[in-house]
Amino acid sequence: MARLIGGLGTSHVPSIGVALDRGLRDTPDWKPFFDGYIPAQAWVAEAKPDIAIVIFNDHGNAFFLDQVPTLALGVADRYRPIDEGWGPRAIPDFVGAADLAWHLADQMVERHFDPMICREIEVDHGLQVPMELVFGRPEQAWPVKVVPIFVNTIQYPIPTPERLWQLGAVLRDAIASWPGDERVIILGTGGLSHQLQGSRAGFINQQADRDWIAQIGPNPDRYRRMSRQDYIETFGSEGAELIMWLAMRGAMDAEVRTVMTHYFAPASMTGAGMVLLENLGA
Amino acid sequence: MTVVLIPGLLCDAYVWQPVLARIGAAKVADLTTQRSITEMAQSCLDATPGPLQVVGHSMGARVAMEMARLAPDRVRRLALLDTGIHPLRPGEAEKRAEIVNFANEHGMTALAQRWLPGMVHRQTPELMADLTQMVERMTPAIHARQIEALIGRPVAAEYLPQITCPVLLVVGEQDQWSPVSQHRDMLDLLPNARLEIIPGAGHFAPVEAPDQLADLLADFLTLAPEVPETPLYRRDLADQGYALNKMANSLGRPDNRAAFKADEAAYLDRFDLSAEQKQAVLDRDWARMVAMGGNLFYILKISAVDPVPITAIGAAQAGMEHLEFLQKRLGKQING
8 A cells, every 4th residue: 555654734835936946045035935944855855755646726827717626636647837927937847646646536536526637737836836845946857756636726615624624534545545555745735824815915824824833733623623714814815725734634644743844924925834744653 | 605685565675785785795586576475485496596595574584484485405594584474463454455555546655654654763864765765666566466465475383393494583672563572473483593683773674773784694694705805706706807817817828928018908909808907907907907806816927927026916905015015914024
């Protein structure tokens, strides 16, 4: 069976990718943010995962508003980084773990999650940026294959927090039932608190962000029970992306160890950071 | 879940304005064509598919109860305001026939003058004028049909115990027409109800105490998320902004970006934008674009053509200077 070696929650702000593209990594605005990921990169390099399951939302790049899947699963062999309007980015294509992805498709539908199945699709900063933060920016190829899972968090109705928790439970069982011996890391992405739209734009809740990072490992139930309204009030309209971390957390054991955390605000307009979790039995 | 608001005798969407302003999208039922409570209930059910939360005032509440009887699986929540369940009283049919004749002979203005004063506790000239105008929008024929429906009303007391969904009963404390006691009778029969009494309001509580009533309903109804100053991208914005977002989305392609740069106005003409939306794009008026259904994730592609920091777009929406926005909203430390 495949082995889940860790769960990682992280922001996926587009400006992070832009900052890397423009060589701003070591400027005062960005250096503390990027430096905070160095220990996690070292941990991941040591843990040597083979596959990353990345749960993220597309930002109107792969899907337009003409067709909005609440949940979509990539089963492709290759995913190209999408041009979001700033031009193509100099990062390698992502190689898909198609075998595991089809297994996830089977297991999800068996357990009454019915994703749109995508065999040709590009991926935006929602996947690109977490990969760069966790694995650095490779010259030639990414060190892991990926399985992208797209969640609609833009057009309402977006799925409920509890639903994404349940998705995590399904992914957990699906990984455990996969006959391969791959080492899998699961990435829940998005957040932390931010709001891009309306006169409340610029809303950041640093205290709630710090609580989230400290508590998502040991006390996830409080976040499962929150409504979408609660998420928007607490974390801002786009901060509600944090529900995607619940899928990561739901895929982990009830008891986990918080290996490391990092928080920085503001990264562009966003409270940004990460948490790395390990199953206690691991 | 769709909210249906059902007005009472001789009433229309006017009585629901404060509630509509608070809860956003809702359907207001039209009871001007039917001749029975059951027919009214059926037409409300037919007009809106799917599960419903139904709010009825006065006669509209009798229709709401009937909807719950006809479609118990679809009616998920009921709010019943200033109403009753008593069957026809001795002499009621004769009294009602007399008032139908009165309306036929003297018209709606005369009817409003005769009928309204006993219904309203907080009488202000403005409110009475608005209510009179509402009655004047009706006709003697509508009045006659609605009275016919009320005379033939079903015996709701018989099926109230079977209505198991959550029910909110609300009555103005000074409602002389449908007094508090009638609502206590309903509370006794309904297995899953609570009663709220609004002090200082009469039978027209929805417009006499609009804020209290809107508060009660907003709290009771299961609504989609609603956060102040936060435009969530739901159907209304999606409808309004579709062409704008489609145009913005097209700028993800280099050839389209080039065409846009070459002649913005001509490029915008390829899409079905309103004149205001076009102007907002030409002016790079981010707050207006968002107000007209633009979604940031799409209109960011406009900002990528001639780059604007996203924080400047945020500041424009917050109505703040950029530096002030960075410091006050985002908590950024600015040196020097």
